[in-house]
Amino acid sequence: MYRRSLLVLRAATEPRSGAVVAGARPGWAYVWPRDAGAVALAFATAGYRLEARRIARFLLRLDLEAAARFYADGEPVPGREAQGDAAGWVAVAARAAGVPARIDTALSWRDRADYQEKEPGEYLANAIASGTPPSRLRALFATGANPSPTAGAYLVRRAGDPASGLDTAAAWAVEPFPRTRLYPMLRGTLLQLAAASGRFGLPPSQDWDGGEDPWTAPTAWTAYGLAALGERRAALHLMAALRRAATPAGLLPERVDARTGAPRSTTPLAWSHAFAVLALRELWPERRRT
Secondary structure (H helix, E strand, O other): OHHHHHHHHHHHEOOOOOOEOOOOOOOOOOEOHHHHHHHHHHHHHOOOHHHHHHHHHHHHOOOOOOOOOEOOOOOEOOOOOOOOOHHHHHHHHHHHHOOOOOOOOOOOOOOEOOOOOOOOEOEHHHHHHOOOOHHHHHHHHEEEOOOOOOOOEEEEEEOOEEEEEEEHHHHHHOOOOOOHHHHHHHHHHHHHHHHOOEOOEEOOEOOOOOOOOOEHHHHHHHHHHHHHOOOHHHHHHHHHHHHHHOOOOOOOOOEEOOOOOOEOOOOOOHHHHHHHHHHHHHHOOOOOOO
8 A cells, every 4th residue: 555655646746846636537637735735745754855845846836825726837726715724734745845935824724615625614624734723723623521632522623513523634633733732632533533434434524414435535644643643453443444445456536435445536546645655654654664
């Protein structure tokens, strides 16, 4: 899975410009800052710093307020407004690649769509990526009997809406946007999500209205977060589900049928393979980088 994922990321990345397309399919063959930022982080973690630098420099040239996605020449793609996590993911890419940059990660995360690309709102994923401090995250997103970072309190998807359910993007507050003061709360959130995993992984969140099909990127980033928290058994459980969701060639679809594991969308998806690399490196950090 690790080697195949790195090959997918290489295939998705234009070697001269550093533009990373999400997938080789109409409607997906664009650059999303969050997808490309995760790919840069995966390359850097795997020891491919040159590739990570090219991606980071491409992302730093984008007008992040212009659109949610971009053509490979850096021009915005019309039809979707800028989303609230873009600046945070570009900052992650630049930091991982060692490229100096000054980025306002708090840029307009409110009243924006998040990674689920639905209606604008105040979402956990955007708040995490935008650098919202732990105390503010608790105030906006915590629910449970005790709204403090202890077991029994959880982070929900929408600010001030306990009924919105748990969001796998809580894993982002473990890595790559660490909020160490929230780790006890994040542990409970992610373990509860992992316990509900089906044979092929997880949907993006508990309030997901896109059917019961598992999505490979949320499954992989939840495993990454759990591994970083030391919850190895739960992380391996999700990685086994991710492996079952892969095609016989080892490619990760965006989502798969909940009963059969057959691909239901773009295959492969670069974002999913990036988080597979990150999760595997977190689980086996002693392995030689290759």
